[in-house]
Amino acid sequence: MTKSMTSGNPLKLMIQFAFPLLLGNLLQQTYNIIDAAIVGQCLGAKALASVGASSSVQFLVLGFCMGSCAGFGVPIAKYYGANDSDRMRNSIFNGAFLTIVIAVILTTACSLLCPQILHILSVPEDIYQNAYAYLIIIFLGMPFTLLYNYLSSVLRSVGDSKTPFLFLAISVVLNIFLDAFCILVLKWGCAGAAIATITSQAVSGILCLLFILHRLDFLCLKKENRHLRFAPIKELLSMGLPMGLQFSITAIGSMVMQSANNGLGSVCVSGFTAGMRIKQFTMCPFDAIGTAASVFCSQNYGAAKPDRIRKGLWQSMLVAVVYGIVAGLIMIFAGRTLSMIFVGKEAVDVLDASGKYLRCMGFFYWSLGILNVSRMVTQGLGHSMRAVISGVTEMLARSIVSLCFVGSFGYTAICFADQTAWVSACFYIFPTCLYCVHKTTKKLMKQQNVQ
Template sequence: MAKSMVSGKPLSLMLQFATPLLLGNLLQQTYNIIDAAIVGQILGDKALAGVGASSSIQFLVLGFCMGCCTGFGVPVAKFFGANNLHKMRKYIFNGAVLTGIIALMVTIVCSVCCNQILHLLSVPQDIYDKAYAYLIVIFLGIPFTLMYNYLSSVLRSLGDSRTPFMFLAFSAILNIFLDLFCIVVLKWDCAGAAIATITAQAVSGILCLVYIFKKVQIMHLEAEDREIKGSAVKELLVMGIPTGLQFSITAIGSMVMQSANNKLGSVYVSGFTAGMRIKQFTMCPFDAFATAASVFCSQNLGAGQAKRIKQGLWQAIAVAVGYGIVAGLVMIIFGRPLSMIFVKKSAVDVLDASAKYLRCMGCFYWSLGILNVARMVTQGLGYSGRAIFSGVTEMLARIIVSLGFAGTFGFTAICFADQTAWVTATIYILPTCLYCVKKSTAKIAAGTV
């Protein structure tokens, strides 16, 4: 159900919006964790390393695609907040066309270049075949991933975060059974984990589409809405491509970091993979709070509510930082026991590596709360070009630490690469976000939104 966020208590509205989104993100990460847990516990450390060896390239490619979908939702939220439903539907149609084109192009390029990508990542030879089998399936499933992410982005732009969560919940449960069936019964090894994940995402997307056709009347497109408009395409690309590139640029730094880590051997690849799965799970609240703040500010920009934009920004940052402190302490204290979800107790070296990675990261986890909220609000206000530079600073920081210090300090340098990137990007994006809020306030006052 569509929900306006232009009136009512900002924090309450954002928390209501963020809760289903958070649960959905947690479920999405849950079936990623289930993939890794089943692979690690049933197929062993080598298979776990094979699944995790390409995680940075997945983040790069899928991050670009999902970032584009998120950006395409920003004008939709603005026109919904302004109650301009006719223009909103035109943007939904043009965004769908662009999403389909991106899905086709990215799937073809990535599938053809899969071998070269794994060589670029310096994947160890003893896990290469498993890494390839997993990654090629993920690439072939990109259209299904984009279908769900675009439809859910549009629904969230209308204030409905509950419906995407419900469908994701169903597909997460489905993924558990598919994992066990594909890996344990059919013996499809690492490829089975990828097939289970892609199938679950396809089900989520199809359910979203059916729901929109049956229940969301304001999204039903008339003949006049199904027209490719140059102005709409331009605005969508201006919002979507920088947002996608911001995710991808961040991932380039992660690729360099993972490549440096892969050269340290399969023990550190497995430890890094286990730690990454836990990190990705605990990052879900950051993403939920940031998305809620972005949609809130975007709708209120369309409604001309400058004061509410400022309130939403600061309240979201306060919640995100508070969570970051708590989550950081959990990783510092319980990192090793949590790693046993993926790694057998006998693999002492792998557990040591994962626990060290989480312990180092936990000390700076609070900074990710500021970074994510400020960046997403900047995008939600229409300044995605400025937000992209926070990704550039993250990328440069990771590259400098990975290439400049991994050779001397080994895995210790890898353990501090993320934190360096977060703090550096936060120093840039927070004042930038405040400047964009000020500019948006001036536009509202001048009536030029």
């Protein structure tokens, strides 16, 4: 199922690669929606607020894990595109070592600091216990999250996006059954939702490992590859840490925003949680297109094909922007109705809050297409630190809106924080991406002329 993206129609290849990613993301978000629906409908609006009250810190920590693993995949994709199997396997081994180190450090630190994290987020007292039970289990299960994300990143780097999707599909179906069983049968409440999530992630990670060991011999490590080496570790860290930090820095702004929103009361927390679930669902195509563009450009960078890099950038960005316009219109006109998935129609205040959040966001949703593709292509070409700056821009924009305007404008300020961050980041990352593509293609063309 592996596939080189260094020849053939760029748009067709990226769509073929992105489609399983999209299905996988949609499946994951479908589970998140079902999870939130079960919690909200069966346990009540306060339980839904408990699950959502720490979503920003989950994005910070788990986003660092996912970003780091995605970054570790960039050198693997480059060496796969260059047909350098030995350096590719060296990168896989050293990436696995770094992933284990991250798992140990983050799991220990986050579990010990869980009460302080909830305090920083200003979680209301009436939902604190359930929020703690949910978050501590998510933190303890981080090694399983890292296992799946690293191995799926390895598979995607060599052009296989179908296998991670298939295993994710299995885990999502399992997750739904476990969710219902733990919440409805065992009566474990919010903790049951977290246990179901972690168990399913463990299954998907183990399935990825078994598939690589038994089906993909060229990825299996030889004796000479099983050594820690300074050069691969340095390269992996130069890509993984900035990508992880970019996710986390962005999430810091989300934490400031969520802390400000939590201070507005449980109605705003519930409305924000419902709206955020819908937002995460509609963001799936952006993530799939951005990842496809990143892998495509990275492989063609390794294969020294500058024209394909340029085509990949523009074609993927066009698709992302058109999708953003369509999704934005849906959020504007149907956001409140879609929010009824999570809460009953009698919860008028919560539905109004969710609908307002989605409606305000919908007018600027197209900008997220420019942001995601520009950022991912910049990272795929090896300029991770430049992408981090876009994350800093997002963080500052969200923080400024949350700290300076929520006091005066209340929930309305929360409804405009995300799009302010996206547009602000676009002003930096879009021209930066164009510069990086120009610099990379010029370098490759110069190398070709020398040869």
